[in-house]
Amino acid sequence: RKEVEQDPGPFNVPEGATVAFNCTYSNSASQSFFWYRQDCRKEPKLLMSVYSSGNEDGRFTAQLNRASQYISLLIRDSKLSDSATYLCVVGGYNKLIFGAGTRLAVHP
């Protein structure tokens, strides 16, 4: 079983749609949780950290369920510019494990 699992997609959605990504992780001792965004042929960039109480940044909402070892990312009112691969990232002290990513394609 992979340490961090994501649905690879692709998710094809129209502009304005709401889309949700899910991620599960196997190590219950994990302490840090992130969502990264990666554009084609570019490096991953931090989208947002994920906190136990859940957190929101504009159109993006992240949730963490430690009991189920599950992380989610919700994108509301999708824009064309949201098209990218979204990486779920989980870690302990200093070392992070990356999921393989979920590809999102937003179309007009």
Added chain:
Amino acid sequence: DVKVTQSSRYLVKRTGEKVFLECVQDMDHENMFWYRQDPGLGLRLIYFSYDVKMKEKGDIPEGYSVSREKKERFSLILESASTNQTSMYLCASYSGENYGYTFGSGTRLTVV
């Protein structure tokens, strides 16, 4: 902002060559990492370092070595390049538990 700089965006090398990939970070971070990324396989950890002259093997260290002589610089070495090492190589520096990793812009290596 943390800046992580990789010396080359694109490299073409011949089979059997020794290849050096350089990475420099400007925030005095202790922890640095080298990954490779291939389609369908995601990011795979090659080596990491917690401090100067310290190194740890990641998940796929075979065929690679690293050097950390100065805190800001972490080098990945392909001792004898092979075609199966054609990949995107990403260096990262750890920015703390609220910020995760900061990546360099990557080096796309082709071994012919």
